Amino acid sequence: MLQQQAxxxxxxxxxxxxxxxxxxxxxxxQQMMQGMVGR
Incomplete structure (x- = not known):
């Protein structure tokens, strides 16, 4: 849980x-960020 928060x-x-x-x-x-979030 703590690791996930970190x-x-x-x-x-x-x-x-x-x-x-x-x-x-x-x-x-921005496209790079969207790719990160989409993962």
Whole structure:
């Protein structure tokens, strides 16, 4: 349970970082994020 929560936090941090990237790079990073979330 704790491990799952830590993993979710890590994903959130990654998504946040990719979100910032997507503002700089446009749709490419957004598509990458959607691919991660879809998995």
């Amino acid at each position: 993993q979710a936090q890590q994903m959130q941090m990654k998504a946040d970082a990719i979100g910032k990237l997507s503002k700089a790079e446009g749709t490419g990073a």
